[in-house]
Amino acid sequence: MLIKQVAVKNILTKSKLPDADYVINPYIGCNHHCVYCYAEFMSRFTGHTGEKWGDFMDVKEGYKILSTEKMSGQTILLGSATDPYNPLENKYEKTRNILLQLENGKADIEILTKSPLVLRDIDILSRMKHIRVGISLSTTDTVFARLTEKSAASPDKRIDAMRQLHLAKIPVYAFVSPLFPFLSDYKAIVSAVEEYADEICFENLNLRGNYKQAVLDLIAKHYPEVFANFVAVYNSKQNFNRYWQAKQEEIETFMRKRKTPYKMYFFHDKIKKA
Numbered sequence: 001m002l003i004k005q006v007a008v009k010n011i012l013t014k015s016k017l018p019d020a021d022y023v024i025n026p027y028i029g030c031n032h033h034c035v036y037c038y039a040e041f042m043s044r045f046t047g048h049t050g051e052k053w054g055d056f057m058d059v060k061e062g063y064k065i066l067s068t069e070k071m072s073g074q075t076i077l078l079g080s081a082t083d084p085y086n087p088l089e090n091k092y093e094k095t096r097n098i099l100l101q102l103e104n105g106k107a108d109i110e111i112l113t114k115s116p117l118v119l120r121d122i123d124i125l126s127r128m129k130h131i132r133v134g135i136s137l138s139t140t141d142t143v144f145a146r147l148t149e150k151s152a153a154s155p156d157k158r159i160d161a162m163r164q165l166h167l168a169k170i171p172v173y174a175f176v177s178p179l180f181p182f183l184s185d186y187k188a189i190v191s192a193v194e195e196y197a198d199e200i201c202f203e204n205l206n207l208r209g210n211y212k213q214a215v216l217d218l219i220a221k222h223y224p225e226v227f228a229n230f231v232a233v234y235n236s237k238q239n240f241n242r243y244w245q246a247k248q249e250e251i252e253t254f255m256r257k258r259k260t261p262y263k264m265y266f267f268h269d270k271i272k273k274a
């Protein structure tokens with residue numbers, strides 16, 4: 001792993017994501033090694049063209065102190081192209097320091113992570129009035145998670161992090177993403193998280209980036225029984241729309257019978273990443 005500290009002027013970036021006005025990525029790169037990582041395209045824009053996404057991490061330094069005094073009603077998302085609680089955060093504490101700068105500001109702050117390291121910052125999070133923490137998971141199956149999200153915390157640890165955030169009275173939501181056709185059991189995920197989640201959001205797997213072949217290779221090798229049907233979903237826009245439209249209706253029917261509010265992100269071009 002190549003780790004560098006890089007100077008940046010500004011850490012706040014305007015966003016086109018559906019639910020975020022601005023994003024903050026305290027690191028460039030992410031070492032959770034998700035096979036479907038949508039953020040991989042960032043390599044090109046950050047001077048990492050010969051390096052493989054996941055093999056490098058830049059730690060941002062030198063940015064100006066954040067002031068959100070004039071940002072009432074606007075949302076800042078921590079972690080659109082990295083996990084703000086990736087393992088480097090243990091040492092560098094960039095996310096923790098950013099939260100300390102944001103905690104008395106006016107903006108709504110949202111964190112998206114796969115890591116129980118977020119629990120380290122419960123002291124700050126519990127003081128914040130406009131905070132929401134999202135925990136991402138695409139499965140409750142430990143084997144599938146290890147194959148697809150090689151270095152991230154297991155689903156059990158993430159669900160336990162949700163439980164602890166909930167017990168600490170910090171608003172928390174489950175970001176059920178990405179749902180893999182024929183492999184992600186959304187009912188099992190909902191059952192596991194609904195006691196702790198204030199909201200459950202669902203997003204489907206897109207295969208538009210360079211990671212497409214790696215995902216297909218993984219499915220062919222480990223889940224040959226679903227491979228043909230899996231490929232068929234991504235063979236044409238028509239198949240994709242038909243499959244996910246039906247799945248969306250199925251999930252909505254299931255969720256309407258439950259108490260937890262939910263949100264669907266199936267046909268958004270701009271999506272959350274971490």
Ligand code: SF4
Nearest residue numbers: 030034037082273274
């Ligand atoms: S946690 Fe998010 S940013 Fe990190 S590797 Fe996984 S998908 Fe990419």
